[in-house]
Amino acid sequence: MQKIFLLLCLVFFKSLSVFSQKFPITINPGAYTGGFEIDSNGNGTFHQGVKTVLLVPGPHYINTGTGIIVDENHRYGAYIDFTLDQNGNISGISPVASAQLDSVNSATLIFATNQVTIDPAAFKGKYEISTYRHNKETELKGKQTIALIKAQLYYFEDEAYANTIIPGFTSGFYFSITENGIFEEFLSPSYTLQNNNTTMVLNTTVRKIDPAIFPSRNNGIVLCGYGYVPIKKPTDYIFITGLTAYAGYLDDFGKLRPNYFVP
Secondary structure, eight states: OHHHHHHHHHHHHHHHHHHHOOEEEEEEOTTOOSOBEESOSSSSOOBOSSEEEEEOSEEEEEEOSSOOOSSTTOTTSSEEEEEEOTTSOEEEEESTTTEEEOSSOTTEEEEOEEEEEEEOTTOOSEEEEGGGTTSSSOOEESOEEEEEETTEEEEEEOOOSTTOOOTTOOOEEEEEEOTTSSBOOOOOTTEEEETTTTEEEEOEEEEEEOGGGSOOOTTOEEETTTEEEOOOSOEEEEEETTSOOEEEEEOTTSOEEEEEEOO
């Protein structure tokens, strides 16, 4: 009886050690230079470049930047799900179009990417792509060709004034990349697709900004997408169609006061 008890204890502790054991797995983002985090929805550490981490056996996921959960299974969101077995091997990658295993190392996951182009057209302001918010240089300007992960959801934002939250303010739109690596057609007035859906061209609208609507400020005013601008007379500015553009100023405490929404 004592031997059986000792045998059961041995099996229990052996099983416990298996489940608590951590294995090194490597995430290779390939051409993708945006941020990603592992098993966290925006509260962890965002990585760039090849990253090796220790994980226990079981289900895991990679947040590719936006933190968007479309449903509880992460489908059509900004996630790559996978499972790590008791030998440290990766399996069950989903979406299958977003990543694949290294051909010689089943503990290495490689992102599947495609080069796409964002053309701001007449819009001269700055913009952000959700997966690149965690870079040192988060703001983009002008025509950009970047690598995005296939079968993932992203967010475009024209809000250049960082850390500003305005209730009811619509500063961007969602878009997705298909399993073939091209833009998916969403019903949006903000952009059109060209070059076999590999290029997003922004649609723009001209609006006149009159500095007379603002209190006198030596540091100029803040325009959505343009940052601080010194406007002395009514001036035409180009904004992205369908998004809520604002003009405001910083008060004496450094807080943004968006007291004028561009019609």
